[in-house]
Amino acid sequence: MRRPRLLDLFSCAGGAAMGYYQAGFEVIGVDITEQPRYPFEHHVGDALEFVADQGYEFDAIHASPPCQTYANVTAWRGNQKDHPDLLAPTRDALIATGLPWVIENVPEAPLRPDLLLCGSMFGLNVRRHRAFETSWHAFQLTSPCYHHPGLLPFEHKGERAYAHAMGCTWMTNVEGRQAVPPAYTQHIGQELLALLTTSEEAAA
Template sequence: MKPLLLDLYSGAGGAAMGYHQAGFEVIGVDIKPQPNYPFEHHVGDALKFVADHGYEFDAIHASPPCQTYANVTAWRGNQSSHPDLLDPTRDALSTTRRPWVMENVPEAPLRRDLVLCGSMFGLNIRRHRVFETSWHAFQLTPPCHHHAGLLAFEHKGERAYADAMGCTWMTNVEGRQAIPPAYTRQIGLELRLQLPLKETA
């Protein structure tokens, strides 16, 4: 059987697709309905869901809303109107005794276990995201390659941006908040190596 991963604050499933490609069965949770999410999905509060059901999963990914920390707020509104969920999410993940991954924008106060960009994977996008993990270690990754012509923030409202990330099933609006599946595919392959260690701990 495939290991089961809980995808908190799921959005439309960019992270979920990468974990699926890495061999996980994925179940998503978000406070809003996500009709384009490609796997089983539940509408609900992420923190409550992980408190009630986190023990049922082999691993957990969480992408708390980034509006509190993101520098660019043109389409996000007032930063002060968004709750800071990083510390509550980290605390909730830590109580599950499962390996976990938390993702956010580079400005967020996460431990920088891994920083990924689309250009590392040959994608035509510049999109940096920081990942903190329960096991604190990652294999080396190639450097960014910010060549001319990369799609960046100013292209986030365009269909081409979501497609360049590999999120072809999403709307362009959903793609604004997604991460490329290539990121979590790589993370998922390493995460799977943590599962036997966790099971025998």
């Protein structure tokens, strides 16, 4: 059977992409910079221009626009205003496609948090909260977020261990800083795949 095609915008090194692949999608990534360790087909270019020109070729879209504008860590170490705010333009671009879509960002971002996920919900030994807004208003997991004493927080001195614990073993330490754990998008991808299947059956 043909895998549905998912466009992965602002892809970075492919943490989100791997989860969607594991859920059953063919994934194609786009990022403004070269991503030599991205595990699937990848294009270098402006994400919003790409979706405007070629978004219609896909079955669904995931986008992880830069989070530095909203991330607390940016305020601690720099100026949030020094970073582009692409969240609203990304949402508008995805809505314009008419396709099912997902936007991921930090919990501080102005997203509708249909899903607020943590590594502890998936048995991962990491504390990493990410918010997801979806076109279909996905349902929040019922499993609790449990920060047990041994759970790894993100620390630069432990980047390698943190990337491995997220399931991003192919990434460099630096790439792991921005990664979405594949378990998050595998969960979302399974729900998205069911949505697409239902839509196809209804159209048949």
